[in-house]
Amino acid sequence: MKSLVLTGTKKMEIQDLEKPTPKADEVLVNTKYAGICGTDHALYNGLPGSANAVPPIVLGHENSGIVAGVGSDVKGFKVGDRVTVDPNIYCGKCFYCRTGRPELCDNLSAVGVTRNGGLEEYFTAPSEVVYHLPDEVSLKAGATTEPLSCAVHGVQLLKLTPYQKALVIGDGFMGQLFVQLLGAYGVHQVDLAGIIDEKLQLNKDKFGVTNIYNTTRDKIPSGYDVVIEAVGLPQTQEEAVEATRKGAQVLMFGVGKPDQHFQMNTYEVYQKQLTIQGSFINPRAFEDSIALLASGKVNVEPLISHELDLEQVADVLEDKVAGVSKAVVKIE
Ligand SMILES: NC(=O)c1ccc[n+]([C@@H]2O[C@H](COP(=O)([O-])OP(=O)(O)OC[C@H]3O[C@@H](n4cnc5c(N)ncnc54)[C@H](O)[C@@H]3O)[C@@H](O)[C@H]2O)c1
Ligand SMILES: [Zn+2]
Numbered sequence: 001m002k003s004l005v006l007t008g009t010k011k012m013e014i015q016d017l018e019k020p021t022p023k024a025d026e027v028l029v030n031t032k033y034a035g036i037c038g039t040d041h042a043l044y045n046g047l048p049g050s051a052n053a054v055p056p057i058v059l060g061h062e063n064s065g066i067v068a069g070v071g072s073d074v075k076g077f078k079v080g081d082r083v084t085v086d087p088n089i090y091c092g093k094c095f096y097c098r099t100g101r102p103e104l105c106d107n108l109s110a111v112g113v114t115r116n117g118g119l120e121e122y123f124t125a126p127s128e129v130v131y132h133l134p135d136e137v138s139l140k141a142g143a144t145t146e147p148l149s150c151a152v153h154g155v156q157l158l159k160l161t162p163y164q165k166a167l168v169i170g171d172g173f174m175g176q177l178f179v180q181l182l183g184a185y186g187v188h189q190v191d192l193a194g195i196i197d198e199k200l201q202l203n204k205d206k207f208g209v210t211n212i213y214n215t216t217r218d219k220i221p222s223g224y225d226v227v228i229e230a231v232g233l234p235q236t237q238e239e240a241v242e243a244t245r246k247g248a249q250v251l252m253f254g255v256g257k258p259d260q261h262f263q264m265n266t267y268e269v270y271q272k273q274l275t276i277q278g279s280f281i282n283p284r285a286f287e288d289s290i291a292l293l294a295s296g297k298v299n300v301e302p303l304i305s306h307e308l309d310l311e312q313v314a315d316v317l318e319d320k321v322a323g324v325s326k327a328v329v330k331i332e
C-alpha cells in the first residue's frame, strides 16, 4: 500500500509498505483524509510533538476513514463504518492517568507520532480511540476532529458563561476554531485579533465575531474576561495578559519554542486575580467535537484552505506552499 514515510529529519519518501493486520483489540482503517498541523512541522524538523517520533514512521495524527477490518475482540465497529481516530493512547497506569488527567500521561503514545498514522492507505488503532462519524459529518471535516478536540479541551479548562467578553489572538485554523467554539459554549461576545484582513473579515461576516483587530495596525484594547492566545509568540502572550480585565482567564494555547519566555506584570496577575491556564492535547473531547461538527455549531470546511495528495506533503512541511491555513491530504 502507498505510504508516506518520514525516514529522518526533513526526509520523507513514498514507499510501498505492507498493509497492517489489526491485533485482537485493534481496528484497521482505510484512510480517506489526513490533516497536517504544527505538530507535523515539528516532527518533520526532528523536534518532539506531543511525544517523540522515531523514524521511520508514518505521520498523520489527524485523520478520518472507513473501517476495513476489526480484531477478534473488537466490539462496536464493523467493516464500512465511517470513523475518526483520537491519536492519543494513555497508559492508564501512571500517576497522571490514575488521577484523572490522562493528557499528562508519562507513557503517552500516539497514532501518527509513535506508531504509524494516516498518511498511508491503511493504519491500525486500538478500538478504544476510534470514534464513529455520523452521516452529517463529512470525512473531510471528520479529519479535523483532533485539532477541534484540542480547542474543546482548552475551553473545558476554562469557566465559561454568557456574560463574558472573549478575545481570541491568532487568526490561524486554531484561533478560528476557538471563535466558533466560544459561541457554541455560550459566550456572548467574541472578538478576534490577527494579521490577515481576509480571515478577520470572514470571521466577522460568517462566524459572529463582533470586533476585529489587525495587530499590524490596531492596538488591542483591554477589558476581556477570557483571552485565548493561539499564536505562541512572546509578543502575543504579553498582549493576551494585557488585554484582560479583573477576574479574567487567559488560555495559553499557542505553543512557543521550548526555551521561550515572555514578560508578565505579576502585580497585574495579583491585582486582577488572573487565571493563566495552559492546555495540552485533547483528552475525552472527541464526543463533544463530533457533536459540534454534526450539529453545525462548528463549521470547519470554510477554514480548510488546501486539499493535497501525499506527494505534496513535504512541500507544505518545507513551507514551500503559500497561504496554507489548514491543509488536509486526500488519500486514494
Ligand atoms: N495546546 C494545544 O494542544 C495545541 C493544539 C494545536 C495547536 N496548538 C498551537 O496553537 C497555535 C495556533 O495553531 P494554528 O494551527 O492556528 O497555527 P497557524 O500557524 O496556522 O496560525 C497562527 C496564526 O497566528 C497569526 N499570527 C501571527 N502573528 C500574529 C500576531 N502578532 N498577532 C495575531 N496573530 C498572529 C497568523 O496569521 C496565523 O494565522 C500554534 O502555536 C499551535 O502550535 C496548540
Ligand atoms: Zn494536529
Ligand SMILES: [Zn+2]
Pocket (backbone or CB within 6 Å): 090, 091, 092, 093, 094, 095, 096, 097, 098, 102, 104, 105, 106, 107, 108
Ligand atoms: Zn499514563
